[in-house]
Amino acid sequence: MDKPVRASDTPFAIDVEQGKAYFWCACGKSQTQPFCDGSHKTTPFRPVRYEATETTKVYFCGCKASGNSPLCDGTHKKPA
Ligand code: FES
Ligand code: FES
DSSP states (O other), X not given: OOOOOOOOSSOEEXXXXXXXXXXEOSSSOOSSTTBOOSGGGGSSOOOEEEEOSSXXXXXXXXXXXXXXXXXXXXXXXXXX
């Protein structure tokens, strides 16, 4: 099983808008982190859709190892 690229050691704090959909990059190759830019085409990964239920700040996983993707669950603090 291929592993995603660790795009960042920390999460991305993003202001999301209620009712809007966001596509989180699961492969780690996107140049527009934390969102998908289509670079996953050469990988087995696909983006993960996230729909904001409220207008707020959320923390999208940058390490791509979260057990609660697309959101950060603190896994990035564990040694690889
Ligand atoms: Fe990573 Fe699309 S670029 S999932
Ligand atoms: Fe991936 Fe926190 S950035 S779990």
